[in-house]
Amino acid sequence: MHATIHGERTLTDLDFARLSKLLGRELPSSLADLLAIAEVTSSRAVPPDVVTMYSRVELVDLHTARRQTLTVCYPGDAEAAAGFISVLSPVGSSLLGLRVGDIAKWLTPNGDSCAAELAAILFQPEAAGDYQR
Numbered sequence: 001m002h003a004t005i006h007g008e009r010t011l012t013d014l015d016f017a018r019l020s021k022l023l024g025r026e027l028p029s030s031l032a033d034l035l036a037i038a039e040v041t042s043s044r045a046v047p048p049d050v051v052t053m054y055s056r057v058e059l060v061d062l063h064t065a066r067r068q069t070l071t072v073c074y075p076g077d078a079e080a081a082a083g084f085i086s087v088l089s090p091v092g093s094s095l096l097g098l099r100v101g102d103i104a105k106w107l108t109p110n111g112d113s114c115a116a117e118l119a120a121i122l123f124q125p126e127a128a129g130d131y132q133r
């Protein structure tokens with residue numbers, strides 16, 4: 001398990017293009033920073049251990065060891081109760097582009113610091129042959 005250093009996150013070209021279109025909105029600084037520094041690769045070339053849009057992941061909280069399954073999605077598909085977390089949320093933007101074993105870090109809306117290990121990617125659209133999601 002290791003913390004990710006800026007520049008070590010990967011986005012697919014499709015995710016990068018779609019997220020860049022959101023730049024007219026009030027983007028979290030973490031997501032704007034990610035768009036500025038991420039390595040961009042084709043959807044067909046992205047490794048299966050990288051979190052892409054609509055990836056379903058398993059996290060392990062570093063403080064409580066609680067396991068949680070989340071899917072990173074666009075704002076219109078977000079449904080926190082069902083585990084669909086917007087990429088514009090602190091946890092959503094902290095996950096995008098990470099690899100299995102990386103540590104996601106984010107602040108809650110009330111300023112609490114959170115950290116969780118990306119334990120597994122349970123589903124990644126590109127690994128399943130879906131290059132258009």
